[in-house]
Amino acid sequence: MTKTDPSTDLSPLTESVVTGLPPERVREQRRRRHPFRKPLTSILRHVFLIAAAVLMLYPVIWMVVSSFRPTDLIFREAGLVFDSFEISNYVDGWNALTYPFNVYLLNSGLVVIGSIIGNLVSCSLAAYAFARLEFTGKKFWFAIMLLSIMLPIHVIIVPQYVLFSQLGWVNTFLPLIVPKLLATDAFFIFLMVQFIRGIPRELDEAARIDGAGHPRIFLQIILPLMVPALATVTIFTFIWTWNDFFSQLIFLTKPGLYTVPLALNAFQDAQSSTDFGELFAMSVVSLIPIFLIFLFGQRFLIKGIATTGIK
Amino acid sequence: MSALGELRRIKGTSAPKSRKQNTAAFLFLLPWFIGLALITVGPMAASFALSFTRYNLLSPPRFIGIENYLRMLQDERLHTALAVTFQYVFISVPLQLGLALALAILLDRGLRGLSLYRSAFYLPSLLGASVAIAILWRQLFGVDGLVNVVLGWFGIEGQGWISNPETALGTLMILNVWTFGAPMVIFLAGLRQIPVMYYEAASVDGANRWQQFRRITLPMLTPIIFFNLILQLIGAFQSFTQAFVVSGGTGGPVDSTLFYTLYLYQQGFANLNMGYASAMAWLLLVIVAALTAINFWASKYWVFYDDQD
Numbered sequence: 001m002t003k004t005d006p007s008t009d010l011s012p013l014t015e016s017v018v019t020g021l022p023p024e025r026v027r028e029q030r031r032r033r034h035p036f037r038k039p040l041t042s043i044l045r046h047v048f049l050i051a052a053a054v055l056m057l058y059p060v061i062w063m064v065v066s067s068f069r070p071t072d073l074i075f076r077e078a079g080l081v082f083d084s085f086e087i088s089n090y091v092d093g094w095n096a097l098t099y100p101f102n103v104y105l106l107n108s109g110l111v112v113i114g115s116i117i118g119n120l121v122s123c124s125l126a127a128y129a130f131a132r133l134e135f136t137g138k139k140f141w142f143a144i145m146l147l148s149i150m151l152p153i154h155v156i157i158v159p160q161y162v163l164f165s166q167l168g169w170v171n172t173f174l175p176l177i178v179p180k181l182l183a184t185d186a187f188f189i190f191l192m193v194q195f196i197r198g199i200p201r202e203l204d205e206a207a208r209i210d211g212a213g214h215p216r217i218f219l220q221i222i223l224p225l226m227v228p229a230l231a232t233v234t235i236f237t238f239i240w241t242w243n244d245f246f247s248q249l250i251f252l253t254k255p256g257l258y259t260v261p262l263a264l265n266a267f268q269d270a271q272s273s274t275d276f277g278e279l280f281a282m283s284v285v286s287l288i289p290i291f292l293i294f295l296f297g298q299r300f301l302i303k304g305i306a307t308t309g310i311k
Numbered sequence: 312m313s314a315l316g317e318l319r320r321i322k323g324t325s326a327p328k329s330r331k332q333n334t335a336a337f338l339f340l341l342p343w344f345i346g347l348a349l350i351t352v353g354p355m356a357a358s359f360a361l362s363f364t365r366y367n368l369l370s371p372p373r374f375i376g377i378e379n380y381l382r383m384l385q386d387e388r389l390h391t392a393l394a395v396t397f398q399y400v401f402i403s404v405p406l407q408l409g410l411a412l413a414l415a416i417l418l419d420r421g422l423r424g425l426s427l428y429r430s431a432f433y434l435p436s437l438l439g440a441s442v443a444i445a446i447l448w449r450q451l452f453g454v455d456g457l458v459n460v461v462l463g464w465f466g467i468e469g470q471g472w473i474s475n476p477e478t479a480l481g482t483l484m485i486l487n488v489w490t491f492g493a494p495m496v497i498f499l500a501g502l503r504q505i506p507v508m509y510y511e512a513a514s515v516d517g518a519n520r521w522q523q524f525r526r527i528t529l530p531m532l533t534p535i536i537f538f539n540l541i542l543q544l545i546g547a548f549q550s551f552t553q554a555f556v557v558s559g560g561t562g563g564p565v566d567s568t569l570f571y572t573l574y575l576y577q578q579g580f581a582n583l584n585m586g587y588a589s590a591m592a593w594l595l596l597v598i599v600a601a602l603t604a605i606n607f608w609a610s611k612y613w614v615f616y617d618d619q620d
Binding site for chain 1: 331332333335336337339340341342343345346347349350351353354355357358361368414417418422423424428429430431432433434435437438440441442443444446447449450451455456457460461489496541545548549551552555556559560572575576579580585588589592593595596599603
């Protein structure tokens, strides 16, 4: 049995985020990492794993195949053969609601892009301060930041709603984007702090000797070296915002502003519970961006998820 | 051990005054400070204040003392919501974590095709929170759904799993267990942290696989198990989307999927009982905080920290 190199799976940084060990120690441990284990039941293990993987993914693949079937066939055919290739579910589903589906895709896209920009800018600024600067009460604020990661959004959603409705922001995208500009996704601050800690301080020192202040060190030294962390934050923000339902449900009530999850929810409310062809088709459309990100950004996802445990 | 480990380690003194860079730090942290004040702490305080009022957004809040809290004691639907949520959390989270740990151990140690398997098991975690998957679940566990078609092959008479109050919550638990990939990836990272010399020493001493697992892997993994447990418990308590979509926002049938957050949404945003919803939000915070505190307290007895530095 060939042994894959585990070090290609996770970066030392990620491991250090998960374990709290300094990255150097992770690297040192890597060097004398696992020998082998006897592949005693190797074949059985693969059979089991393949069966488990098929069982896990079957419903999703079946939904994709079924989205090309007429609804009555969906309820009879449990197989995965493309016995029918009708595009009509997609055409009809696209136009089934008040607005065509591209409106909802665009709305979701706008919220996602705003959230990504907000998180990248505000969280990286805060992370730089926590990772590189010494200031009064640093430990206190850092603890507050960590605690705020665990705060349920429901505890603050009612007053937030009151606040945003007084500002006239309900039924705009602002309540979904402005908090991100204010670094309320503290989890990402923590992720970036861990990353910056892994960047050698000598680089900062050298720049400081050359007369650079903190804004320049941040922009010209740290930020370019942080690209992998920024990519992780971008991808997670994308997925979480794209899937987010609760806050969008609360702040967006006009159909013209519906995002994809809200549109799907309205769609399934309107459909009789047996008409699944078009519902499946639009569900598949809504999952395509997530799947593409999974396909091309998996490296960053796996790195990032190890720090989060949050779906 | 991520954020929890950080919290545990915060102690000691800060840097000498001469090195302080207060102005720069303040400017870098300014967006976060504003957010903390206006989006997090302010609303928390406001929500506490609102919990002592009757407020429907249209007329000003009216102070009613602890009436909301007294009402919570009487509110049968609230008790149902708590029972549903506790059942969901305490059944599905251990199952999910157990599966995650089992698969992580199966996948550890340079298995051929590791990254393919990992991707397959991880993908559902990304999809599981979406409305699309909730819609899929409605079909799968419907009267004529895929599950019953497959059961039919074995001559088993199916039923409407989602329309039956006895089984509706179970389908949502399955959905939560289905997303075990995220904690699995964390377990995989944790397994890699265990120094290999421990296993070498153990096999020299003649320990078998099970003994190695029991005496090395499991103890060394306890911080990661703890981390996953806290995160998944907190997350599961806040589940909303799936129950909302599957039940059409009602929490039905017969309130069998009435998650706490769903009931909070109904009270606050459907009935505009914002005072009552705020009181409910604070109860949620107290429950989550208490659970986390109990976990931290209990962790003394079962979580083993190797990093004594």
